[in-house]
Amino acid sequence: MDQVALEKTIIEKLSKVIDPESGADVIRMKLVLDLVIEEKGKATYTFRPSSPLCPIAVPLAVMIIQAIGEVEGITGQSITVVDYVEADKLNEILRSVLEN
Secondary structure (H helix, E strand, O other): OOHHHHHHHHHHHHOOOEOOOOOOEOOOOOOEEEEEEOOOOEEEEEEOOOOOOOOOHHHHHHHHHHHHHOOOOOOEEEEEEOOOOOHHHHHHHHHHHHHO
16 A cells, blocks of 8 residues: 555544544544655654643543554554643653554
8 A cells, every 4th residue: 555545544544533522533623633654654643632631632642543553554653742731751651652
């Protein structure tokens, strides 16, 4: 699958990841930004929780990672959390999760 097809498949998959507080999907809410698929299939993207104090930022990030990980052809992921009060800590945790 080429990069454009992978990106389309990821967006379709993420449109099924629902923010339980709003009932809207993470694509419609523009919570996943700057999605880039590298040549070897690594997905790099930014996650912006709905508010700086979003109480479900961690589970939403995990759901996004899981959804992207289910896409055939994705060989790895790099997620960067922004505009969140605990972004540095969450980025560190998510990097650790993705490395294992």
